[in-house]
Amino acid sequence: MPSKREYDLILLGATGYTGILTMRYIFKALPLDLKWAIAGRNKGKLEHLAQSLVPESSSRQPPDTIIVQLNQKELNDLAKRARLVISTVGPFALFGSETFAACARNATHYLDCTGEVPWLKDMIQQHDTIARENGSIMIPCCGFDCVPSDLSTWAAANYIRRHFGTKTGRVDVCIHSVQGGISGGTLASVLQAFELNSPRHLYKAHAPYALSPKRPSPTVPIKRTSIWTKVFGLLWIKQLGWMAYQPQGPVDRAIVHRSWGLLEPTTVSYGHNFDFHAWFKIWGPVVAILWHFGGVILAPLILLRPIRKLLPKLWYEPGSGAGQGKIENNWFEYRCVAEADTATKLKSKALVRMRYESDPYIFTAAALGEAARILLWQKDTWAHKLGGGVLTPATLGDHYVSQLRAAGVTIEVQSDDPASRGKDPFTKV
Numbered sequence: 001m002p003s004k005r006e007y008d009l010i011l012l013g014a015t016g017y018t019g020i021l022t023m024r025y026i027f028k029a030l031p032l033d034l035k036w037a038i039a040g041r042n043k044g045k046l047e048h049l050a051q052s053l054v055p056e057s058s059s060r061q062p063p064d065t066i067i068v069q070l071n072q073k074e075l076n077d078l079a080k081r082a083r084l085v086i087s088t089v090g091p092f093a094l095f096g097s098e099t100f101a102a103c104a105r106n107a108t109h110y111l112d113c114t115g116e117v118p119w120l121k122d123m124i125q126q127h128d129t130i131a132r133e134n135g136s137i138m139i140p141c142c143g144f145d146c147v148p149s150d151l152s153t154w155a156a157a158n159y160i161r162r163h164f165g166t167k168t169g170r171v172d173v174c175i176h177s178v179q180g181g182i183s184g185g186t187l188a189s190v191l192q193a194f195e196l197n198s199p200r201h202l203y204k205a206h207a208p209y210a211l212s213p214k215r216p217s218p219t220v221p222i223k224r225t226s227i228w229t230k231v232f233g234l235l236w237i238k239q240l241g242w243m244a245y246q247p248q249g250p251v252d253r254a255i256v257h258r259s260w261g262l263l264e265p266t267t268v269s270y271g272h273n274f275d276f277h278a279w280f281k282i283w284g285p286v287v288a289i290l291w292h293f294g295g296v297i298l299a300p301l302i303l304l305r306p307i308r309k310l311l312p313k314l315w316y317e318p319g320s321g322a323g324q325g326k327i328e329n330n331w332f333e334y335r336c337v338a339e340a341d342t343a344t345k346l347k348s349k350a351l352v353r354m355r356y357e358s359d360p361y362i363f364t365a366a367a368l369g370e371a372a373r374i375l376l377w378q379k380d381t382w383a384h385k386l387g388g389g390v391l392t393p394a395t396l397g398d399h400y401v402s403q404l405r406a407a408g409v410t411i412e413v414q415s416d417d418p419a420s421r422g423k424d425p426f427t428k429v
Contacts, residue, residue, distance in 0.1 A: 007035050008376055010066065010082040012099060013089035014038035015045045017183045017321040018113055018143070021365035022088055027053045027060070029369055029407065037064035039078060070095055075102040084109040084375055086368050090185050090318075091192040093119040100138070101127055107134040109375045113364050115145030115251045116189055118197050118205040124390045132389035139383065139391050141255050142371050143364030147393045147404075148334040149173045149252035149278055150259055151411075152352045154394040155401060156338035157270045159350040159413045167271025169341040170223065173252065173334060174240050174279040180330040180359045183321030184312065191308045199303060206250040208276075212261030218273045233292025234285055239337040239351055239416060239425060242282045244291045249278035259394040262386060268397070273341045281335075327359035337416065349416035353426045356409050363409070370403040371396060 011026065013019040023038055030036075040046050046065040054062045066081075068074045070089070079085060079102035089095045092114040103110040104127040114120060120140055131138050141150075157168040193202065209215050228234045235243040246252075256276045263269055282288045301307045312318075321327075336352035356363045374381060374396050383395040393400065405411055412426060 005081060005083050007037050007082040009034065009036040009084045009372055010039050010078060012039045012085055012087045014049060015040045015042055016088055016319045017185055018361055018364055019088040021361055022086065022368050023049065025365040025369040030373060032060055037066050039066040039068045041069060043067050070098060072098050075099050079103050079106040079108040082108060084372055086372060087112040090114060091189040092116050093192055093196055103138060104131040104136050107136050109136060110138040111142045111368055111371050112140045113143035113368060114140050116193060117251055117254050118193060118202060121205050121210060124211060128390045132387055135388040137375055137383045137388050137391060139371060139393060142393050143367050144360040146252045146255040147367045148354050150255050150392055150394045151400060152334055152336040152354050153256050153276065154397060155411060155413050156336050156350040156352050160338060160340045164340045164348045167341040169273045169339040170275045171336065171338040172237055172240060172277045172279060173336045174243055174281045175246060176281050176333040176335040178332040180327060181322060183361065184316030184318045187312060187315050188318040191311060194302055194308060206254060208253055209257050211254045211258040214261045214264060216272055220273055222275050232289050234288055237337060240281060240335055242284055242288050243279035244282040244288045245295055246278050246280040252278045255392050259392040262391060262395060271341050327361065330359035331357050332360050351414055351416050351425055353412045354409065366407045370407055373403060374399050
């Protein structure tokens with residue numbers, strides 16, 4: 001990538017809900033000498049936002065503003081001006097493709113916060129090769145979708161390799177607890193996926209290895225999902241509790257399996273018998289069954305266009321959401337249990353806890369900002385060693401774990417202690 005560019009970073013979509021949070025995080029947390037700009041279509045909104053960042057007593061300069069229309073020519077020019085573009089412009093299937101293509105063409109690094117797997121599958125097919133040829137490191141899904149699951153899996157597999165000297169087998173990741181809602185933009189992205197794709201296409205796009213560059217060749221049979229889990233949604237995992245279906249699970253699974261495929265030829269391979277599952281912790285077996293059948297009954301309603309037209313009228317408009325004062329006291333916690341891939345019946349396990357004492361959207365801003373820090377000033381991540389292309393958050397590896405910890409995210413990894421069964425393994429005594 002050419003080193004002499006006008007900006008280190010351009011944030012595209014700064015006037016949207018996630019964009020504003022990301023802009024504030026960059027201003028607060030990234031180095032003072034950062035050369036950056038915010039970009040969008042509305043000049044007045046951009047200038048107001050830029051000036052709102054700087055109190056009169058601050059010595060830090062606000063970002064430049066760039067007016068850009070979302071067409072090929074203007075986005076191509078935009079990509080040439082920066083080392084890195086962060087895009088928060090969704091739904092990405094409607095507004096993200098030209099930005100993605102421009103960055104791949106122009107050797108510009110790229111981050112976004114999408115969770116739109118069908119769109120991402122198209123972007124990989126169309127632009128991964130040219131991005132690798134140009135050295136563009138492109139990491140989508142770099143927010144609440146799908147950093148917690150992807151990085152928890154990385155941390156668990158890394159721990160197993162270093163402490164047990166083996167690869168990783170089954171991994172179960174769950175949302176252990178969460179307080180927070182969704183923005184109008186997130187709802188619009190979900191609904192747009194059903195507008196643009198048939199249920200059959202969505203099913204195929206979310207297949208376990210739909211985004212992976214290769215498929216596994218397990219050396220042992222993969223444990224099949226039990227009939228109790230399939231029919232009633234019942235699953236008990238000793239270290240995690242009662243598990244239920246997680247709506248975000250297919251997105252997390254697609255990204256984690258892409259990480260598996262990208263890292264498989266490297267020294268940090270997860271292994272041939274890697275088997276990932278995503279869940280939502282529920283309060284007991286009765287609630288798990290109710291949650292399961294509630295989803296079975298309600299999920300098909302989203303296939304009805306009148307329902308899809310009605311939902312946005314009952315929620316926030318795209319680009320808006322709950323105010324920052326209302327969401328700062330939210331939180332989320334992910335937990336993960338991963339088995340060492342050994343022939344023994346009793347397998348060593350790694351446990352991971354990731355917790356953030358604020359809203360998932362504020363976490364997304366931090367995740368984008370810290371990933372940007374790494375791409376701009378680090379050279380030795382697996383993303384750099386892979387040489388570019390459409391990659392995943394896990395390819396930022398231990399650097400990403402360290403930076404998120406510094407940003408206030410709790411990330412703990414430890415061995416499973418059989419003596420603590422029935423107790424919270426992360427409770428401090």
